[in-house]
Amino acid sequence: MEKAAEIAEIAVLGGVGFSSYRDCESRSVKTPYGEVTVYLTSIKGRTIAIVPRHAEEIHIPPHRVNYRANIWAVHSLGVKRVISTNSVGSMRGHPVGSFVVLDDFIDFTCSRSSSFYDDTTVHVDVTEPYCPEIKAALKSALGKQGLSYTEGIYACTEGPRFETRAEIRMMSQFADVVGMTGVPEVVLAKELSLCYASLAIVTNQACGMTTQKLTADEVTEVVGKAQDSIFEILSDAIEKIPETQNCMCRFAKEGACL
Template identity: 80%
Template sequence: MEKAAENVEIAVLGGVGFNSYREFESQPVHTPYGGITTYFTTIRRKRVAVIPRHAGENHIPPHRINYRANIWAVHAIGAKRIISTNSVGSMRGHPVGSFVVLGDFIDFTRNRPSTFYDDKTVHVDLSEPYCPEIRTALRCALEKKGLSYTEGIYACTEGPRFETRAEIRMMSQFADVVGMTGVPEVILAKELSLCYASLAIVTNQACGLTTQKLTADEVTEVVGKAQDSIFEIISDTVENLKEARSCRCRFAKEGACL
């Protein structure tokens, strides 16, 4: 296992809100699934690791992200909590630029490795997939800033294409927002008994809910405008989290192995 870097307490996955992360201290982390580069900084007197999902020579598309390496790296450097940032499309008419604190998910991905355990059976408990302590801290940070947010269910699709009208009509029966990067991260975090929660930002209305063509440009534009707000939300969340975990996330794998 990689040596822990200066008592890192929390990892941020996604990098949204950290547009200057390349200026942070960087460290390569070697995992059984490949190497990644992790960036370290201090937020409100706590050491935080930032792992950009799409970082690479070219922008890594969602279906090609090495999710297992990213989550294993968090575990390897000794962090116990993960705050994920995700761009999502709304299937419930949420205003563009508003936030969603995720409470559950539905997995529509097809080709992504979603477990660390290929050689034995591990039925990890996902009755509470997102850490309640981090979710509470996220809600408090949003309310402190007076920012609009809701709570909801996340549908994760394979990508990299946008969804069809028919797919959105189907998924909207079960979920509130749709994205391409939140799964299998949340599952893999549970398998390592890590705390994981997601701050989702609505970047567009899902296909069929508007007459306009969906484009990647609008996603980038909304995320760019929200960078400062996201950084402040995450900073307040980091500050408000107690050092000791009292949630059930740390027991997620108990009784799961056959």
Template identity: 45%
Template sequence: MTVRIAIIGGTGVYDPNILSNVRQKRLETPFGPAWVKIGTYQGREVAFMARHGEDHSVPPHLVNYRANIWGLRQLGVKNVFATAAVGSLNPEMKPKQFVFVDQFLDFTRSRVQTFVEKGVVHLDMTDPYCPELRMTLARAAQELELEYHAKGIYVCTEGPRFETPAEIRMFRQLGGDLVGMTSVPEVVLAREAGICYATIAMVTNFAAGISPTRLSHQEVVDVMAENAGNLRRLVMRAIELLDPDRTCLCHESPLDPSAVK
């Protein structure tokens, strides 16, 4: 059975507990190995990848994004739901609410953002996050009566440190709604690989200078744990609503395999 759907679990999402008959697979890619668990849900094969490792041992700036996305491409994946814990810059986007991101601002510094190592590829990023997957998530959230925002601008920082209040003020002035550390280059590589990609951002706290308290990683993990049930229900319903064999403009990859090392 072909694997067309994948879940990338971020902070607080390490276990593919919505799947049955789970098996682990090591994927060999030109960029190093990637590990994935494959199981079934509603008769469909679904892949699950823990972005930071099952023990959350890989920090955001050291995630092998290229191996992860290339590995999913090798499996035949065409649709990715990626979870992300985020801080909010927008008073309307409150802790425990979901945001289906539609744009990003990139403030990463050291990450390779392309598979291409030979020649030149100019990638269109007008709609970096698949509009159809975002609509599917919005429909699922509405059916489940979950609090959500259908769009939002994700500011991606290098990490692993949290941002300063001064940086947060700048990001707000630039139009940012959320801040996190993982969406770039993951979303860029997915588009390059011809994979529909959507981020399920869950607000865990207000960002530095907005939050009345100092930030901590434990706070993020605790809020993710509290809302894990809603996140699970959202992903399950979105998978049920999705036609895994659908076609999409996102699948029109500009990537020439000969340009990859």
């Protein structure tokens, strides 16, 4: 990839209900994987590139999101840090509306393009998938807002259906929350040596955790109510992220190529 133009410092990849981009300057970015609409704005004196993951008019289902194009697009704008927002179901009884700063992940997806390297062998290191510097900024911002949060392991499923009770019983032995959009996004960010971290919001109890039927409406309703809080958290976190990368994320691809 050619040297990226330094147009934005930090990217925010938004999930369901993410609407803070609507008043921003839009820019169409061409990538080898398709065209991506990116919204540029300034938050706390820093230039931010916002990508609404599910697009704007027709809601793209999680298994059809063009993850490679989205990550390539923000990297081509010079972005070095990526903050993801993800809606998740809790397998540990987290309160609906609470936040989880992701610490690790388990990948249960099966049909997604999960690498930029289809013709060469690159074993990228994901020992620490989520950037410690961005995680620290997110936790500090959550604390400043007085909001409840935990750290946890994320299980990513293929979707677009919700998981079965048996699947949740199985996954709950290894993970804390479940969602459909965090992978391969985090891996692709690693392949481009980007710092990446995720702020997950609990929108529901996972299948079988209650007797209620799961609906997409409750997901969008919870995220919609939390929009102001999410924006404040991200704004505070963006201000706290160091200008210079001092973590190991930028070395994720060193020694990975065969």
